[in-house]
Each structure stands twice: as structure tokens, then as C-alpha cells.
Amino acid sequence: MTSDATLQDYESRGMRGRTGFGRRPCVLVIDFQYGMTDPACALGSANQDEPIAVSQQILAEARRAGVPVIYTVVSFREDLADGGLFMTKVPALSVLKHGSRWVEIDSRVSPDDGDYVLTKRHSSAFIGTELQQVLTTRGIDTVVTVGCSTSGCVRQTAVDANAYGFRSVVVRDAVGDRSREQHEANLVDMDGKYADVVDSEAVIEYFRALGPEVDQGADAS
Numbered sequence: 001m002t003s004d005a006t007l008q009d010y011e012s013r014g015m016r017g018r019t020g021f022g023r024r025p026c027v028l029v030i031d032f033q034y035g036m037t038d039p040a041c042a043l044g045s046a047n048q049d050e051p052i053a054v055s056q057q058i059l060a061e062a063r064r065a066g067v068p069v070i071y072t073v074v075s076f077r078e079d080l081a082d083g084g085l086f087m088t089k090v091p092a093l094s095v096l097k098h099g100s101r102w103v104e105i106d107s108r109v110s111p112d113d114g115d116y117v118l119t120k121r122h123s124s125a126f127i128g129t130e131l132q133q134v135l136t137t138r139g140i141d142t143v144v145t146v147g148c149s150t151s152g153c154v155r156q157t158a159v160d161a162n163a164y165g166f167r168s169v170v171v172r173d174a175v176g177d178r179s180r181e182q183h184e185a186n187l188v189d190m191d192g193k194y195a196d197v198v199d200s201e202a203v204i205e206y207f208r209a210l211g212p213e214v215d216q217g218a219d220a221s
Helices: 004-012 046-064 084-089 091-095 131-137 150-163 180-193 200-209 213-218
Strands: 025-030 069-074 116-120 142-148 167-176 196-198
Touching: 004 180, 025 046, 025 150, 046 069, 046 142, 046 167, 046 200, 069 131, 069 150, 084 091, 116 131, 142 150, 150 167, 150 180, 167 180, 167 200, 180 196, 196 200
Parallel strands: 025 069, 025 142, 069 116, 142 167, 167 196
Antiparallel strands: none
8 A cells, every 4th residue: 555655745846636527437448358257368357356356336426427438449450450550569469369268257247238448459449449539529627547557558448537537536445456556556646637536436426416417418419
């Protein structure tokens, strides 16, 4: 766990401010696909089991409140022509090909009818995808992020959400990483600079308190 001294140091430097929750959130489920959640894959890790269990609760509350749910998966062409330098840096990504089991969303957090699923090829869910357009069209002001990995795709997406003008919220116990040390370190740094890192209880309470404006925002598309 991060020491109180580290947190106090961030605060003393003018970090760890709060952007808070807005009125029209979405849940963004980052890469909970078998290639990341099944240890049989080189990229997979059982460290995702606990975040998936928490995400199940968050998704249930979001759907009850009419909060839109958006999923991302990393998936490449069979010939890997769209892999780019990301593939050069991480050759293990080559198993994530269209149509393979490794790009299927884990059944424990399967999409419902009406959920939006987009394919990405970079760590950020915003780069090379339609995500910003989907959020803007639906009037979303708050991106609540769950998924994996904390130090990679979750972090980059949370940073970009902030940069594009969305309230960026990362759910501490609903994101996971292959490395628990990197998980903790990146949560602290995101919370200091780019996103509000909160526990699932706070998100569930937020969803339960939302009024009918959420449904109107979800239907804006």
C-alpha cells in the first residue's frame, strides 16, 4: 500500500484535486477479454478475477439506473497489418486476432443488448476509435472506468478522458493489473493528476442517486 507520506506529498504539491461526478455518466469496460483474463494466454492474469467480481456489481447498478455501458476489446487483423509499433513493442499481442477466443469478452461481464462494443488497437480507447464521438453524441460528461490493465490501457484511457474534457473516474477495486505493485503505483499517480480514483461503493451510491436525466442522455443517440 502507498504510504500516507506519499499521499501527503502529492497534496502538498497541489495535486489530488477532485473533478467529481457529473450528471450523465457511462461505464467504460476496458479489455475484460479472455486474452487478458485467462492465465492460459500469455497476456492473461488471474489478478483480474476480483476486479471482474466487483465490475459485475457496478454493471448491475448501472443498468438499473439506465447508465450506458461501453466495452472495448483489443483485436487485430489476421495478417496483423494494423498492429503497428504496439505489436513491435509487445509481440504477445499477436494472439489477439479477429475471431479468436482471446478477443471474446469474458462471459462473467458479458455485454447486454444495447451495450456498445468497440475495437481498439492502442492502449487508449480514444486513439483510432469512435469513442469520443459516441460519448459526445450521448451527452456523456463522466467516464467511469473498470477493466484492465491498471498501468496500461486503463491508465491511458483515463488520462485521455480527462484531456478530452470528460470527468474521469477510475474504480479502484474494479481495475486490475498483472503486477500488483504497478497497480497500486498507477492508481496513486492517476488520482494525483488525471482521474478521481474511488471505491466501488462510491460509484454504486452515485448510480443509485441519479435521476431521470441519465436515461435522456443515454437515448440521445
